[in-house]
Amino acid sequence: MAITIQPFIWNDLSQLTEETIIDDLDEKCLEEVRSVLEKYDRASKFGVALLYKHFEVHEGEVLVECADSRTRTLLTQAITADQATTMDLMPTIWRFDSGAGYKCSYCKKNHHSD
Helix, strand or coil: CCCCCCCCCCCCCCCCCCCCCCCHHHHHHHHHHHHHHHHCCCCCCCCCCCCCCCCCCCCCEEEEEEEECCCCEEEEEEEEHHHHHCCCEEEEEEEEECCEEEEEEEEEEEEEEC
16 A cells, blocks of 8 residues: 655644533534435444644654554654565544545554564
């Protein structure tokens, strides 16, 4: 799978704060997303994530998540494009805005360490 580098895909987002709220319009939107997922029988495959800025993602980096089932931890880290191209990755988070869709986070296929 080709990794498309979108280094600043996270950097324009707000940080998660106590002021981050989910309002009635958000709830209505989520209900419509649920309806579309059910229409295509994908409700158990896809979900929705609140997009927010974790930290600055630098030029040439992508975010990759790894799970450790022994310690029951999930780690998301920035890695270089060179590292990403040597790994068997699949996108796990997409961002849709400005009329486009972007892959913005990846996971190793078979990412659980036992």
